[in-house]
Amino acid sequence: MRVEISTKRIYSDFVKKVEEINGQTLPPCYQCGKCSAGCPMSFAMELLPNQIIRLVQLGLEEDIAKSNTIWICASCITCSLRCPRGVDLARVMEALRLITMRKNIDHVKISEIPQETIAELPQLAMVGGFRKLTA
């Protein structure tokens, strides 16, 4: 994958927004890959968690948006727990989701969920899913 690295990107509003929602400056990830190794959902991700953090650091918002990764994350916090550099990646993933959802864009369309699914799912699955995946 070819990427253009520029200071304009790195100091962009996008990076500032991530830092603001995240509550911390972008952390000192050194690309060891432990987050991706332990991620239970990485098998389904188009970009791995360690690639996401690098793209955030470089301010490459569009590349992140093109991949399904942030919407596949189940917020299990395994990455944050095991990171040797103290990167709270689960928090970064949430900040990235919120940047989209705060534009009033839902990832899950509640009206399209089949009636049988609603009848079947336990309450916490629905409330949890709506809170993590809808605006």
Added chain:
Amino acid sequence: MNLSYYPGCTLKTKAKNLEDSAVASMAALGVNLVELPRWNCCGTVYSFAEDEELHQLAPVRNLIRVKEVESNKVVTICSFCYNTLKRANLLITNDPEKRNTLNTFMEEEIDYNGEVEVVHLLEVLRDEVGWQSISQKVQLPLKGLKVAPYYGCTLLRPQAVAIDNVERPTIMHDLLQALGAEVVDFPFATECCGSYQILSNPDFVSHCVWDILSSALRWGAEAVALSCPMCDFNLGQKQKELRQTHSGFKGIPILYFTQLLALSLGLDPEVCRFELNYVDPRPLLESKGLLRQ
């Protein structure tokens, strides 16, 4: 001993088997779980954002309910509720600015400053009742039942709210051992089941569930024990589909640890509400002589 108890939504609906078996077992162990008045949804998932104080109102209101009944401790049984209430409590305790914002916003409520301790039922069993005292009260040891304890995420992560060692927990192992079961250790005991992704990516959840269940079976488990209604749904409900997609997979019962506790304490099996389990555990329990046919 009386303990304030926060049930949460799922224990009152889909997971009545968890609530009923827990309340009855604790009564048999001398702990009276007193349901909080006027409790509301805990919010289910904790917000990871720095600027979303609004999402902390639901859990904090519940903690205020506990303070109002002059209790300094609240016990949860659902793992999700435990995590959300515990983390909101930590936020209130450690962040004076947010505490002030929340208290000011909820002007109709009494001020809350982190006076309440949030604990999970497993912690009460370990720290207040004790394994030895439990094993002395066992009437029907779960002899020969090979159970794999499955912890999932929310009892252990993040580290600040973990009820046990984050990578190598033993609390449920210890309980099942006290009940006389043959405890099966397996490498996927703390792996995520896919959680709320069941809503938008059910196929990926199937993948996670298969990883967990096939590992438990490989290590010799006949049943899986857990405490989370989210994991229970994914691990149980997905088995219908997994039987179609994985030849040779016959299914494995998923039980709440409280159901095994109630059974071994010699309580009426009615309190276990086994009819609500996604995979019927009764044939297995009958074959082990733990349930009359």
